[in-house]
Amino acid sequence: MWYGHGMANLRGNRLLALVCGAVLSLAAVTSVLAAPKTGSARLLNVSYDPTREFYHAYNTAFAAHWKQQTGQDLSVDMSHGGSGKQARGVIDGLQADVVTLALAYDIDAIAQHARLLPPDWQQRLPYNSAPYTSTIVFLVRKGNPKGIRDWGDLVKPGVEVITPNPKTSGGARWNYLAAWAWALKRELGNLDRLQDPAQAAAVAAAQDKARAFVAEIFKRVPVLDSGARGATNTFVQRGIGDVLLAWENEAFLAVKELGPDKVDIVVPSLSIVAEPTVAVVDANVDRHGTRQVAQAYLEWLYSPTGQELAARHYYRPVRVDLIDPALLQRFPALELVRIDEVFGGWVQAQKTHFDNGGVFDAIYAR
Amino acid sequence: MGLRPSTAEPRWVRLLLVSVTLLFLGAFLVTPLVAVFVEAFRKGLGAYLASFADPAVLSAIRLTLLAAGIAVPVNLVFGLAAAWAVAKFEFPGKSLLTTLIDLPLAVSPVVSGLIYVLVFGLHGWLGPWLQAHDLQVIFAVPGIVLATVFVTVPFVARELIPLMQEQGTEDEESALTLGASGWQTFRRVTLPNVRWALLYGVILCNARAMGEFGAVSVVSGHIRGKTNTVPLQVEILYNEYNFVAAFAVASLLAMLALVTLAAKTLVEWRVAAAPASIFAAGEKP
Numbered sequence: 001m002w003y004g005h006g007m008a009n010l011r012g013n014r015l016l017a018l019v020c021g022a023v024l025s026l027a028a029v030t031s032v033l034a035a036p037k038t039g040s041a042r043l044l045n046v047s048y049d050p051t052r053e054f055y056h057a058y059n060t061a062f063a064a065h066w067k068q069q070t071g072q073d074l075s076v077d078m079s080h081g082g083s084g085k086q087a088r089g090v091i092d093g094l095q096a097d098v099v100t101l102a103l104a105y106d107i108d109a110i111a112q113h114a115r116l117l118p119p120d121w122q123q124r125l126p127y128n129s130a131p132y133t134s135t136i137v138f139l140v141r142k143g144n145p146k147g148i149r150d151w152g153d154l155v156k157p158g159v160e161v162i163t164p165n166p167k168t169s170g171g172a173r174w175n176y177l178a179a180w181a182w183a184l185k186r187e188l189g190n191l192d193r194l195q196d197p198a199q200a201a202a203v204a205a206a207q208d209k210a211r212a213f214v215a216e217i218f219k220r221v222p223v224l225d226s227g228a229r230g231a232t233n234t235f236v237q238r239g240i241g242d243v244l245l246a247w248e249n250e251a252f253l254a255v256k257e258l259g260p261d262k263v264d265i266v267v268p269s270l271s272i273v274a275e276p277t278v279a280v281v282d283a284n285v286d287r288h289g290t291r292q293v294a295q296a297y298l299e300w301l302y303s304p305t306g307q308e309l310a311a312r313h314y315y316r317p318v319r320v321d322l323i324d325p326a327l328l329q330r331f332p333a334l335e336l337v338r339i340d341e342v343f344g345g346w347v348q349a350q351k352t353h354f355d356n357g358g359v360f361d362a363i364y365a366r
Numbered sequence: 367m368g369l370r371p372s373t374a375e376p377r378w379v380r381l382l383l384v385s386v387t388l389l390f391l392g393a394f395l396v397t398p399l400v401a402v403f404v405e406a407f408r409k410g411l412g413a414y415l416a417s418f419a420d421p422a423v424l425s426a427i428r429l430t431l432l433a434a435g436i437a438v439p440v441n442l443v444f445g446l447a448a449a450w451a452v453a454k455f456e457f458p459g460k461s462l463l464t465t466l467i468d469l470p471l472a473v474s475p476v477v478s479g480l481i482y483v484l485v486f487g488l489h490g491w492l493g494p495w496l497q498a499h500d501l502q503v504i505f506a507v508p509g510i511v512l513a514t515v516f517v518t519v520p521f522v523a524r525e526l527i528p529l530m531q532e533q534g535t536e537d538e539e540s541a542l543t544l545g546a547s548g549w550q551t552f553r554r555v556t557l558p559n560v561r562w563a564l565l566y567g568v569i570l571c572n573a574r575a576m577g578e579f580g581a582v583s584v585v586s587g588h589i590r591g592k593t594n595t596v597p598l599q600v601e602i603l604y605n606e607y608n609f610v611a612a613f614a615v616a617s618l619l620a621m622l623a624l625v626t627l628a629a630k631t632l633v634e635w636r637v638a639a640a641p642a643s644i645f646a647a648g649e650k651p
Contacts, residue, residue: 077591092483093486093487093504094505114488
């Protein structure tokens with residue numbers, strides 16, 4: 001019996017070796033096929049959900065620009081998904097040359113967990129490596145039947161709120177923080193009091209109120225999608241919910257794609273400046289030999305063409321001096337707060353609110 | 367005296383049961399299937415066909431065919447070998463083997479995908495070594511093929527094992543007694559006995575290989591035109607507000623389902639008609 005057993009083991013090992021060999025040769029063949037030909041370059045841009053249309057346009061424009069500058073043909077591959085999920089993919093080995101994610105924290109995670117780029121990556125490009133910004137607005141059903149005008153209306157009886165999951169979606173974390181900031185402002189009157197040590201008691205009381213308010217909103221969320229685009233489709237296509245908390249660009253796009261006869265945009269009194277950040281993934285570009293083109297790809301986002309394309313796709317350009325003022329009129333004016341002022345930056349906000357065992361877990365578990 | 371009816375239930379009970387079943391099937395199977403085609407042709411045949419001109423869609427179709435083209439033969443061979451081993455031989459660990467064959471059905475596909483990330487990911491067991499040799503398994507074609515092979519492991523083996531067990535080893539023993547070699551016995555006796563079940567398993571295996579979403583989604587990386595299979599491309603097109611194209615591509619999968627169903631029915635009919643054993647042909651029970 002032991003003899004037969006040994007034979008089985010031997011066969012098992014050979015089978016394992018065979019399988020491993022087959023997988024590796026497949027990997028080798030596909031790697032060779034994927035290797036760039038001379039005279040052409042390939043980039044992989046790993047991005048978040050709502051940037052599809054923008055980068056589709058930008059890639060074409062940049063490829064033409066690059067061809068003109070260097071004579072090299074460039075093709076840019078895109079991968080889109082929830083920002084946190086995408087960062088996780090890059091950490092696990094998705095070969096991104098550049099990442100263009102929803103928030104700095106997700107790129108921080110790549111720097112921290114996989115050390116694929118240095119911790120000070122955000123200082124390498126102007127404006128905190130955010131070539132365009134956005135904010136959070138509301139999308140409501142045509143004619144606004146539930147009368148939703150501001151954050152406070154989200155907790156009116158009978159209102160269902162759609163937002164993606166803050167655990168996986170960058171936009172959802174901005175949604176959550178914007179709601180929290182609005183509640184703080186309501187309680188404190190002036191957000192400057194957050195920085196004043198003498199006001200600590202009042203601030204603590206306001207934080208409690210804000211927590212209760214955000215908890216109340218999440219009680220009204222029937223579906224938590226993993227990314228912003230999924231949430232938009234839940235709201236618009238599947239017709240679930242009364243109000244969608246959305247990226248401004250995503251809301252504009254939804255109105256444009258799906259028709260102004262279905263949904264309206266509501267701009268709240270206060271929202272948060274969302275800074276989607278971009279970075280070259282050093283370890284990957286060095287291995288692929290694409291550092292130069294990857295760097296140029298991101299820098300060109302700050303050029304007049306890059307900024308104009310961003311504005312056309314409803315991202316707020318950072319270099320407003322470079323583009324036609326008429327293009328800026330589409331962006332409504334509203335009070336915008338920054339995450340650094342209200343939440344002490346992304347690292348702090350992530351730790352307090354979104355990490356396992358954080359505030360979001362506590363309020364969503366109830 | 368007339369024959370008693372085979373069921374004693376009153377007519378209305380039977381009617382109720384039949385209509386409930388039909389309503390249920392209509393609501394949960396036929397309606398979605400019809401909806402897929404209605405949506406796909408919403409803007410006419412031209413728009414439907416134009417959906418397939420997109421290079422990303424063509425690449426998704428190619429990748430799905432490649433993944434199924436590898437997964438099905440691999441599992442055909444494995445399924446036959448495993449079923450033969452389980453049904454015809456006694457060996458220690460046999461029940462463990464049959465349990466393991468069923469594992470991919472018991473594990474959520476997402477978990478199967480994550481297992482590959484854990485093994486082949488940059489921080490997985492083999493990740494650093496693969497990286498050093500410039501080999502890419504997950505977020506590339508090999509990972510998708512691996513995930514597809516994994517989730518389709520049970521289909522052929524599960525079809526064959528019960529049949530082979532039921533057929534027993536008598537036919538093989540007779541063949542061996544008559545002087546056939548092991549390979550001849552397998553090719554001339556065992557294989558013909560199970561051919562319809564084998565085909566049935568292959569059909570199911572193929573349907574699952576082409577339709578798999580969860581495991582493949584985890585290891586894909588969703589790179590447009592490179593690592594998206596047909597089901598992943600459907601999701602992407604839908605998320606890009608490109609509904610006609612999404613449903614057009616989905617209609618491919620729906621057609622695959624219909625073809626699978628037809629082939630399955632045909633094979634089932636042949637299985638019912640075929641004798642249980644080639645030696646039993648012509649015998650009266």
